[in-house]
Amino acid sequence: MGRDPKIWEDPLTFKPERFLENGEAHGFDMTGTREIKMMPFGAGRRMCPGYGLSLLHLEYYVANLVWKFEWKCVEGEEVDLSEKQQFITMVMKTPFKANMYSRKK
Numbered sequence: 001m002g003r004d005p006k007i008w009e010d011p012l013t014f015k016p017e018r019f020l021e022n023g024e025a026h027g028f029d030m031t032g033t034r035e036i037k038m039m040p041f042g043a044g045r046r047m048c049p050g051y052g053l054s055l056l057h058l059e060y061y062v063a064n065l066v067w068k069f070e071w072k073c074v075e076g077e078e079v080d081l082s083e084k085q086q087f088i089t090m091v092m093k094t095p096f097k098a099n100m101y102s103r104k105k
């Protein structure tokens with residue numbers, strides 16, 4: 001469903017801006033109450049009860065990593081977002097290697 005071009009424009013491209021205001025997925029309902037476009041936490045009565053807590057923590061965690069550190073690709077490496085299947089999960093085909101620099105001067 002998350003990869004269906006009938007549901008998502010250009011589904012395999014990494015476009016987080018689609019969730020911003022004026023993006024195709026702005027205001028999208030993750031709980032599946034109004035619509036189901038992807039369901040990372042399941043949907044319906046058995047949906048993950050930890051989803052609010054998880055989103056809160058993920059936003060806090062990612063925001064702080066970007067706020068506190070400058071991220072640079074290791075020299076000679078490139079960011080490759082392609083994936084491969086490993087057992088039952090999808091992982092990065094080429095693991096992302098980055099150097100983090102504290103923004104504190």
Ligand code: HEM
Nearest residue numbers: 039040041042043044045046047048049050051053054055
């Ligand atoms: C990014 C983090 C998480 C993801 C992606 C996730 C995803 C899921 C999914 C897909 C299900 C199955 C829903 C279904 O059967 O329809 C589930 C169930 C469940 N999750 Fe999570 N979850 C996350 C974090 C958490 C956390 C932090 C907690 C607890 C604090 C939690 C507690 C549970 C429980 C208890 C169930 C079983 C619900 C039931 O069967 O009634 N999850 N989760």
